[in-house]
Each structure stands twice: as structure tokens, then as C-alpha cells.
Amino acid sequence: MAKGFYISKTVGVVGIVVGAAAVATIIALSVVYSQEKAKNNEVKPTEGTTTTTTTTTAAPTTAPSNEPWDSYRLPDTLLPDTYDVTLWPRLKPDNRGIYIFTGNSSVVFRCVKETDLILIHSNKLNLTAAPTLTALGSTPAPTIKTHWMQVTTQYLVIQLNDKLKVGESYELFTKFLGELADDLGGFYRSVYTENGQEKMLATTQMQPTDARKAFPCFDEPAMKAYFNITLLHDPETTALSNGRDIETVDVTVDGTTLKKTTFEQTRKMSTYLLAFIVSEFESINAIADDIRVFARKDAIAAGQGEYALNITGPMLKFFEEYYNSSYPLPKSDQIALPDFNAGAMENWGLITYRETALLYDPAVSSNGNKERIATIISHELAHMWFGNLVTIRWWNDLWLNEGFASYVEYLGADSAEPTWNIKDLIVLADVHRVFAIDALASSHPLSSKEEDVVRPEQISEVFDAISYSKGASVLRMLSDFLTEPVFVRGLSSYLNHFQFSNTVYTDLWDHLQIAVDQTSTDLPMSISAIMDRWVLQMGFPVVTINTATGHLSQEHFLLDPESNVTTPSQFNYEWIVPIRWMKNTGEQPLYWLQAKQAFRVTGNDWIVANLNVLGYYRVNYDMDNWERLLSTLQTSHESIPLLNRVQLIDDAFNLARAKIIPTTLALRTTQYLSTEREYMPWKSALDNLDYYYLMFDRSEVYGYLQAYIRQQVEPLFDHFKKLTGNWTDVPEGHYDQYNQVNAIRMACSSGLEECTTLVSGWFQQWIDNPSVNPIQPNLRATVYCTAIAAGGAKEWDFAWGMFQNATIAIEADKLRAALTCTTIPWLLNRYLEFTLDPNLIRRQDATNTIISIASNVVGQPLAWDFIRANWAYIFTQYGGGSFSFSNLINGITKRFSTEFELKQLEQFRDDNSEVGFGSGTLAIQQSIERTNANMKWLAQNKAAVMEWLINTNQIKPLG
Structure with missing residues (x-):
């Protein structure tokens, strides 16, 4: 699955509201249906259909026991081989206004351990006939004693009168009915408007545990099987699934004329990668490669699928060469959905996307939108091998799937767009991003024990920045010190050996070790000995280099050094650290830090370690070296490599927050920026200064901070004014286009x-002539936000009207985010209420909209009050198991920095303990930890920061 928090790797959707920090990243919204229709999640059949509801024995009502059906993991008694699934989604409501689907499924499974019990996942499905069991061998199947739905653990439980025999195969047949809800999980419906007419489609999102909402199945990633899918659908619609459609015929069912589309059998695969879609969409295709892009008819007619189609073929060829393995399937379909819970989903052969992640229109899409599309497509295509062909055994190793795809997405995008130099962006988008979370005492290791990740909400909780971004960062580090040829050699061996099977992460280490042993790669110890320290313990080290004594040391880096780390580590929070470094005279040989060791440096040279930020660690220096580096930044900053200028700023600010170096030293790393024209150092500085906005935008320090920022950014603003001919041209360079946005925004x-x-002039021109938008696509997000923040109800209402009428999702997204920038409280309160109405704000966008309002200094207390007042409703409606809830809680509380706010947060935790927090449970603890750290930081640094700002060039506050 793509990162749910995608907007752009490089530029935020909206600018900073006056007095607010940068708007939070877009969060994936995975919504589950809110109301159970009955005790067994029953949905009654539509009147007039031939289906009838069977009576199932009530589930045991006693307290949880040691019975197999009370465990969230399937027993190791049965293994599926083949499914035959037929589904009929109704795209029109019944006489009660409910959308349903009906279906039947046969699963052939083999008994591997003697048992008289069949457990098969089923959630929110109602059986419409008694299940039947047939033996495929010579011995008759046992008869069914009883069956029931075990709601808590989401099983259809079938008890038998006799035992299944080891080695024998059986077929279980079920008929069922479910609700085709708008909950974005399992088999669900999505609605959109085309030519003024409301249209409906049926689509799927199975990852991680929602295939069981579509049909009864053994819904664990290791339970791979072959799937034969058949879809019944309205004549005007087209059906899609993982395999090619092999036949579509006209049929009549219960007097209804339908099409029946049968698909070729899939390859052996996991249930979470299944997909089936019924829609009126159209497609464009590359016939030679059997690649198709599907979307709404008007989007296809407008050519919005062309860019995705054009880069998919080259990316597939890149990955075939990279993996040394042919694309495993006969076709590659991609589809843009109006309602989707994440950025994209790597369903094998039928990848699903948000519209903003697949459709590109140069008239409205920014440079960042285009990059986002390229990287997400690359991420999903990478999964076709790593994740789909070879799949993790259980969700505790999710980081291997998602971390790998998050790393190589840059390689695939670079192959399609080589002029972008996009590979460097991993430092900002992943390494530095996840440092902020992994530096908390409440972080967690990349890989957990299987028994610690069992419930659906626990599984959803691992879809976080640690799995994606830390996973990407440590794999990039591994690839670097092994060298890419050795890394790829081991990777190819791993994929070929385990194809169509399942693995644990150590299997990858084994095959990489074989590649190392076959080459002359020099490592201080085995890959497992090095990498397990990065995988099995949370956090990362700060490496301290003393150029006076020539010694190195490392310690566990914590943003709050006084926080209590309760998670034990078998490695005592020590790492084997590959040190790439340079002196002012050039790059030096790779050095391995295992403990405190001698390190030869010349006293008068400046040195920089973690060259090009290829390692997953921070670096601190003695004060003399810091002074040499600061002097070099001021006099000849280009002599320090670009990514290390980025690193120096980020390391300094975070070392200061951890009380390792003075805060004023961190601020001094920004003084040279008035002469810096590169995007990435500016982005690093602005990302770190966001924290200062969060801490000071409600205090007297804010005016001095604003004055300093204006002083530093004005030369950059003038630079782009000249470069673009007074804002009429678009800069040529990929990063220059991003930095132009920074210049205007700040x-x-x-x-x-x-x-x-x-900016207000541009927006007023648009108001005066709504049919012609004069604002360049790259600048729209920032211009919209700034103009709405500076304006009043007139500007807000105009933008709201344009948002409601927007036919292109990317444009609608920019307007939706910009509407959160207003500084008028009643408008923000009204907007918060809109998030509860999916007719106004789509469910997939609701939590992100709330987070964006909270990023606005005016909106933050309003959003916090709104969340507290509506938590039970929001939790129920928007799905406690979804991975958006951690981001919602973190986004609302990131500005908290007072004792009063801490008490409110703790009270919120206690008041809602019965309602629960689902995948946001850990986020509550992280927010409390962060609030404590913010309070300490403010007490220790507020006066020093204010004094430094006043003394720097005699800055006076704005206002």
C-alpha cells in the first residue's frame, strides 16, 4: 500500500497560515461501516430476491477462553488451495435505501492436522444458506454439527461431528449477503457525479484484514491460494479483477438482465491482494505491454491518464531489470477511484489509486502532483515482485514490504524521470521525517513478535512511518554499504527462491549474505549481526566525533533525554554504524563504528560525517568543528555537499531539542540561507522552524521570529522574481519549481x-473571472491558502464554491486544504462540522481536513474541542481500526506545550478509555510524551531564542 500520507514528497498542499506551522501531511482514511444491523452484523436480504437468511447458532456468550475461535490467528490445521467466488454487487439501493451484494464461494482446502473444527474468516457477512462440506477424496466428509459467527474474532465457526483427515482435501461452500457500504473497506461502493448525474461503482480494499468482508476466506497473508473470480453486473458496466477477463456473457438472474464476467485464475496469492471492480469507467491502453489505465469517462477523455500510462511501461521494464525477474502477470491494470482510503493499493494486476495519485492534467496539476504520481506508481509496481510475488508471512514484518517499496520507489521514478534527480528526496521525505518519531521513547522496533500484532487494529497500527520510512532508510543504508550490485544480486536470489511463497525478514538477510560471500565485499561481521540491531530495537544513534581527541562515540538519541525508555533491547541500544565521511580535502574511506574508537582527523580541517545522509543516524561534533562548519556555510557553503547542508541544519535543530548543543547554534545554521538558492536546505530549515512556529505562534517571540524569517527569505523571493520575469515564467529545474513555492509561501x-x-491580486482576478484561473498550477496551493488567510468570508465562500464544482480531484484537493487557512473562527467551526457530512467532505478526506484546521493556530483549539465533543461518533463512523487515527491524534495535539493542555490530553485519554482509540492508542502516549517534551523545551529555550532573534541584525518584531 502506498503511504497514506502522500501529498508530495517535496511541497505541502497549502502554505503556512499567518502564524501557523506548515499544514500536516495528508493522512490515509480507512473507514469502516458504522452500524451493525444485528448481533451477527446481519444485513437482511432485499425483498423479492431469492436469497433467504439461515439461522446460525448464537456465539458463546461466556468470557474469552482458550477455544480456537477466541484466538485472532488461524490454527495451523487447514491450508487453502483454490477459491471459486461469484459476487453480484447492487449499484442501486433496495427499498430500505441499503446497498447490498450477494455471492457464493467455494474454497478447496487440505487438512494438515487432524481437527473437527473449521475456522474461516467472515466479517459483516450474513449466510443465506447453511454451509456445506464436501470431501474430494474417497472418504466422505464429516457432517456439520453446528456453525455460528464469532463476531469479535471475525470467524465463521463450523464444528463437525467427526474429524477431517490429514492429507485429504475438502470443499466448503457458502452463500452470503453483505452490505455494499461506503466505508472504504472490503467490497464497498463509491459515488461520483458525471454530466450532472450521480454514478455508483463497486470496488475493493482488502489490506490488511478486509477480504473477509467480501467473502469467507482464510484471511492471512501466508494462506496463499489460487482464485477464480466471477462477477455479475449491470449491462452498462464493466467488471475488472486481478486476472484477465476470459468471457463476458448476458445472463438473467431473478428476472434481471445482467452481464456475467469470468476471469482467468490468479497466480498463487494472498487474500489481501485481491481486487474486483464494477464501474462505467473507460480506459486507455498500451496494447503491446497489456497495460491499461481506467478512470471516469470525462477524466479519460481529458487525457488525464496519459502520463500514468506513459511511465508505467518503462517502470515495469526497470523493475524487471532491477529484480532480474520478469513481470509475473499477463496484464497490468491501474484505476483511479473517487473514494479510496490510501494513496494506492498494490492489488496484483489491478492497482487501485486515489484520483490524485494517478490522474495528471498539466492545466491544473503542479510539479509536486506530477512527482507524487510518479513515485506512487513506482511504489506500487515495486510491490508486484516484493510483496506480491514474495509475501511476508505475517504483519509484524510489514516494514519489509513497505520499507522496501518506499526505498525503490525513488529508483523507479528516477528511471522514468531522470532529469528530476529525485533519489535525493528520500532524505527529506523519509529519513528526516521518521527521525522525529523514532527519537521518542514511545517508538517501536521495525519488527515485532508475531504474538504482539494479532488484532485488526494492531495490524493497522503498524502501517506507520516506522514501517514505511524507517524501513526505507535502513534498507538504503544497507544497499549503500553492500554496494548496489551486491544488494541487487542478493535480492534477485531471494525473489527467485521464494516466489509465490512467504518469508520472514531474516530470509532476505540470508540471501544477501550469500551475495556478500560470493563477492569481495568487506564487512566487519555478518549482515544479520549488523542489521538486526537496526530492526529489532527501536530508535537510532547519535554519533559524536571529537576532532580534538580523534574519538567517536554513540548513544541512543532521544528528543527528550529525560524520557524513560521502558522497552528493553538485547543490544543495549548500541548499533554497528557505517560512517561515510569527508574532510575539506575530500571523501575518506568507509569507517565502521562499533564502540568508542580512535578516529584520525587533522585538527584544522572541518569534517562532515554521514556523507550524503546514507546512514540512519545523527552526527554531533566538538564545538571547534561546529564553528568551522558554520564559518564554511557563511563563506563557501557549496563546498559542503548539498545533502550534508540539509543534514547539518536538521541535525543541529534536533540535537538542540535534545539539549546536546545550544539552541542558538541550531539557529545559526540558518543564517547563511540568505545566500542559499537550493531547495533542499531551505526545506530542511523550514521543516525545523515549523517547530518554532508551533511553540511560539501564541507568544511574544512570534513577532521576532517572523521578522527574522522575512529577512532571510526576501533575497530568495527577489531571486525568483527575477528568474521568472516578474512571476510570469515557470522555473525550468524540478527543485527550482519547489523553491519558488517556498519563496512565495514564506x-x-x-x-x-x-x-x-x-498573491491577493491573483486570487481577486480569479474571483472576477471564475472561468479563467490566472494562477500557475505550481503556485495554486500556496496562493489559495495565503489569499484565504488574508481575506474574509467572501474569499472563503468563493473557494468553497469552486471546490464544490471542481471536476478534477487534484484541484479539489488544493481548494479543500486551502479552506482550512482562514483565520475567521466561525468559518473554521462551520468547516469542522462539514467533515461529518460525506456529501460535503468525502470520508477519505475527513480526518485530513480536521488535521489541517488544527495546523492553523486559530483553528487548533477549535479542532481540539471538536474532536473531544465528537470522539465517540468519529471513532465509530470513521473506523477505530484504520491507520488514520494515529495521525489524527498527533496532528491535533502537536502544538500542545502547557500544563493545562497536558491535563486536557490525559483527561481525553481517560474519558474515552471505553470508546477506545484503535490504531491511535500508541499515538495518545506519543502525544503525552511530546507535550511533556515541549513544555520542558519552552521553559529552557524561550528566553534564549528571543534574545538571539533580537540580537541578530537588530531585528524588530513585526506588527
Whole structure:
């Protein structure tokens, strides 16, 4: 699955509201249906259909026991081989206004351990006939004694009168009915408008545990099987699934004329990778490669699928070469959905996307939108091998799937767009991003024990930045010190050996070790000995280099050094660290840090370690080396490699927050920026200064901070004014286009009157002539936000109207985010209420909209009150098991920095303990930890920061 928090790797959807931090990243929204229709989640059949509801024995009502059906993991008694599934989604409601689907499924399984019990996952499905069991061998099948739905653990439980025999195969047949809800999970419906007419489609999202909402199945990743899918659907619609359609015929069912589409059998695969879709969409295709892109008819007619189609073929060829393995399937379909819970999902042969992640229109799509599409497509295509062909055995190793795809997505995108130099962006988008979370005492290791990740909400909780971004970061580090040829050699061996099977992460280490042993690669110890320290313990080290004594040391880096680390580590929070470094005279040989060791440096040289940020660690220096580096930044910053300028800023600010170096030293790393024209150092600085906005935008320090930022950014603003011919041209370079956005965003938000006048003028031109938008696509998110923040109800209402009428999802997304930028409280309160109405704000966008409002300093207390007042409703409606809830809680509380706010947060935790927090449970603890750290930081640094800002160039506050 793609990162649910995708917007762009490089540029935020909206600019900073005056006095607010940068808007939070877009969060995936995975919604589950809110109301159980009956005790067994029963949905009664539509009147007039031929289905009838069977009576099932009530589930035991006693307390949880040691019975197999009270365990969330399947027993190791049965193994599925083949499924035959037929489904009929109704795209029109019944006479009660309920959308349903009906179906039947046969699963052939083999008994591997003697048992008189069949457990098969089933959630929110109602059986419409008694299940039947047939033996495929010579011995008759045992008769069924009783069956029931075990709601808590989501099983159909079937007890037999006799035992199944080891080695024999059996076929279980079920008929069922479910609700085709709008909950974005399992088999669900999505609605959109085309030519003024409301249209409906049926689609799927199975990962991680929702295939069981579509049909009864052994819904664990190791339970791979072959699937034969048949879909019944309305004549005007088209059906899609993982395999090619091999036949479509007209049929009549219960007097209804339908099409029946049968698909070829899938390869052996996991249930979470299944997909089936019924829609009126159209497609474009590359016939030679059997690649198709599906979307709404008007989107296809407008050519919005062309870019995705054009880059998919080259990316597939890149990955075939990279993996040294042919694409495993005969076709590759991609489809853009109006309602989707994540960025994208790697269903084998039928990848599903949000519209904003697949459709590109140069008239409205920014450079960042285009990059996002390229990287998400690359991420999903990478999964076709790593994740789909070879699959993790259980969700505790999710990081291996998602971390790997998050790393190589940059390689695949680079193959399609080589002029972007996109591979460097992993430092900002993944390494530095996840440092902030992994530096908390409440972080967690990449890989957990299987028994610690069993319930659906626990599984959803591992879909976090640790799995994606830390996974990507440590695999990039591994690839670097092994060298890419050795890494790829071991990877190819791993994929070929385990194809169509399942693995644990150590299997990859084994095959990489074989590749190392076959080459002259020099390592201080085995791959397992090195990498298990990065996988099995949370956090990362800060490496301290003393250039005076020539010694190195390492310690566990914690943002709050006084926090209590309760998670034990077998490695005592020590790592085997590959040190790439350089002196002012050039790059030096790779050095391995295992303990405190001698390190030869020349006293008058400046040195930089973690060259190009290829390692997953921070670096601190003695003060003399820091001074040499600061002097070099001021006099000849280009002599320090670009990514290490990025690193110096990020390391300094975070070392300061951890009280390792003075806060004023961190601030000094930004002084040279008035002469910096590269995007990435600016982005690093602004990301870190966001924390200062969060801490100070409600205090007297804020005015001085704004004045300093304006002083530093004004030369950059003038640079792009000249470069673009007074804002008429678009910069040529990929990163220059991003930095132009930074220049306008920060100049306006820091009070540069010329910028605000410019931006408000553009927006007013649009208001005056709504049919012609004069604002360049790259600048729209920032311009919309700034103009709405500077304006009033007129500007907000205009943008709301344009949002409601937007036919292109990317444009609608920019407007939706920009509407959170207003500084008028009643407008923000009204907007919060809109998030509860899916007719106004789509379910997939609701939590992100709330987070964006909370990012606005005016909106933050409103959003916090809203969440507390509506938590039970939001938790029920928007799915406690979804992985968006951790981001919602973190996004709402990131500004908390007072004793009063801490008490409120603790009270919120206690008041809602019975309702629960689902996948946000860990986020509550992280928010409390972060609030404590913020309080300490403010007490220790507020006066020093204010004094430094006042003394730096005699800055006076704005206002």
C-alpha cells in the first residue's frame, strides 16, 4: 500500500497560515461501516430476491477462553488451495435505501492436522444458506454439527461431528449477503457525479484484514491460494479483477438482465491482494505491454491518464531489470477511484489509486502532483515482485514490504524521470521525517513478535512511518554499504527462491549474505549481526566525533533525554554504524563504528560525517568543528555537499531539542540561507522552524521570529522574481519549481507586503473571472491558502464554491486544504462540522481536513474541542481500526506545550478509555510524551531564542 500520507514528497498542499506551522501531511482514511444491523452484523436480504437468511447458532456468550475461535490467528490445521467466488454487487439501493451484494464461494482446502473444527474468516457477512462440506477424496466428509459467527474474532465457526483427515482435501461452500457500504473497506461502493448525474461503482480494499468482508476466506497473508473470480453486473458496466477477463456473457438472474464476467485464475496469492471492480469507467491502453489505465469517462477523455500510462511501461521494464525477474502477470491494470482510503493499493494486476495519485492534467496539476504520481506508481509496481510475488508471512514484518517499496520507489521514478534527480528526496521525505518519531521513547522496533500484532487494529497500527520510512532508510543504508550490485544480486536470489511463497525478514538477510560471500565485499561481521540491531530495537544513534581527541562515540538519541525508555533491547541500544565521511580535502574511506574508537582527523580541517545522509543516524561534533562548519556555510557553503547542508541544519535543530548543543547554534545554521538558492536546505530549515512556529505562534517571540524569517527569505523571493520575469515564467529545474513555492509561501506568511499584495491580486482576478484561473498550477496551493488567510468570508465562500464544482480531484484537493487557512473562527467551526457530512467532505478526506484546521493556530483549539465533543461518533463512523487515527491524534495535539493542555490530553485519554482509540492508542502516549517534551523545551529555550532573534541584525518584531 502506498503511504497514506502522500501529498508530495517535496511541497505541502497549502502554505503556512499567518502564524501557523506548515499544514500536516495528508493522512490515509480507512473507514469502516458504522452500524451493525444485528448481533451477527446481519444485513437482511432485499425483498423479492431469492436469497433467504439461515439461522446460525448464537456465539458463546461466556468470557474469552482458550477455544480456537477466541484466538485472532488461524490454527495451523487447514491450508487453502483454490477459491471459486461469484459476487453480484447492487449499484442501486433496495427499498430500505441499503446497498447490498450477494455471492457464493467455494474454497478447496487440505487438512494438515487432524481437527473437527473449521475456522474461516467472515466479517459483516450474513449466510443465506447453511454451509456445506464436501470431501474430494474417497472418504466422505464429516457432517456439520453446528456453525455460528464469532463476531469479535471475525470467524465463521463450523464444528463437525467427526474429524477431517490429514492429507485429504475438502470443499466448503457458502452463500452470503453483505452490505455494499461506503466505508472504504472490503467490497464497498463509491459515488461520483458525471454530466450532472450521480454514478455508483463497486470496488475493493482488502489490506490488511478486509477480504473477509467480501467473502469467507482464510484471511492471512501466508494462506496463499489460487482464485477464480466471477462477477455479475449491470449491462452498462464493466467488471475488472486481478486476472484477465476470459468471457463476458448476458445472463438473467431473478428476472434481471445482467452481464456475467469470468476471469482467468490468479497466480498463487494472498487474500489481501485481491481486487474486483464494477464501474462505467473507460480506459486507455498500451496494447503491446497489456497495460491499461481506467478512470471516469470525462477524466479519460481529458487525457488525464496519459502520463500514468506513459511511465508505467518503462517502470515495469526497470523493475524487471532491477529484480532480474520478469513481470509475473499477463496484464497490468491501474484505476483511479473517487473514494479510496490510501494513496494506492498494490492489488496484483489491478492497482487501485486515489484520483490524485494517478490522474495528471498539466492545466491544473503542479510539479509536486506530477512527482507524487510518479513515485506512487513506482511504489506500487515495486510491490508486484516484493510483496506480491514474495509475501511476508505475517504483519509484524510489514516494514519489509513497505520499507522496501518506499526505498525503490525513488529508483523507479528516477528511471522514468531522470532529469528530476529525485533519489535525493528520500532524505527529506523519509529519513528526516521518521527521525522525529523514532527519537521518542514511545517508538517501536521495525519488527515485532508475531504474538504482539494479532488484532485488526494492531495490524493497522503498524502501517506507520516506522514501517514505511524507517524501513526505507535502513534498507538504503544497507544497499549503500553492500554496494548496489551486491544488494541487487542478493535480492534477485531471494525473489527467485521464494516466489509465490512467504518469508520472514531474516530470509532476505540470508540471501544477501550469500551475495556478500560470493563477492569481495568487506564487512566487519555478518549482515544479520549488523542489521538486526537496526530492526529489532527501536530508535537510532547519535554519533559524536571529537576532532580534538580523534574519538567517536554513540548513544541512543532521544528528543527528550529525560524520557524513560521502558522497552528493553538485547543490544543495549548500541548499533554497528557505517560512517561515510569527508574532510575539506575530500571523501575518506568507509569507517565502521562499533564502540568508542580512535578516529584520525587533522585538527584544522572541518569534517562532515554521514556523507550524503546514507546512514540512519545523527552526527554531533566538538564545538571547534561546529564553528568551522558554520564559518564554511557563511563563506563557501557549496563546498559542503548539498545533502550534508540539509543534514547539518536538521541535525543541529534536533540535537538542540535534545539539549546536546545550544539552541542558538541550531539557529545559526540558518543564517547563511540568505545566500542559499537550493531547495533542499531551505526545506530542511523550514521543516525545523515549523517547530518554532508551533511553540511560539501564541507568544511574544512570534513577532521576532517572523521578522527574522522575512529577512532571510526576501533575497530568495527577489531571486525568483527575477528568474521568472516578474512571476510570469515557470522555473525550468524540478527543485527550482519547489523553491519558488517556498519563496512565495514564506515571504507572504512572514509579512512581506509585496508578496501578500501579489498573491491577493491573483486570487481577486480569479474571483472576477471564475472561468479563467490566472494562477500557475505550481503556485495554486500556496496562493489559495495565503489569499484565504488574508481575506474574509467572501474569499472563503468563493473557494468553497469552486471546490464544490471542481471536476478534477487534484484541484479539489488544493481548494479543500486551502479552506482550512482562514483565520475567521466561525468559518473554521462551520468547516469542522462539514467533515461529518460525506456529501460535503468525502470520508477519505475527513480526518485530513480536521488535521489541517488544527495546523492553523486559530483553528487548533477549535479542532481540539471538536474532536473531544465528537470522539465517540468519529471513532465509530470513521473506523477505530484504520491507520488514520494515529495521525489524527498527533496532528491535533502537536502544538500542545502547557500544563493545562497536558491535563486536557490525559483527561481525553481517560474519558474515552471505553470508546477506545484503535490504531491511535500508541499515538495518545506519543502525544503525552511530546507535550511533556515541549513544555520542558519552552521553559529552557524561550528566553534564549528571543534574545538571539533580537540580537541578530537588530531585528524588530513585526506588527
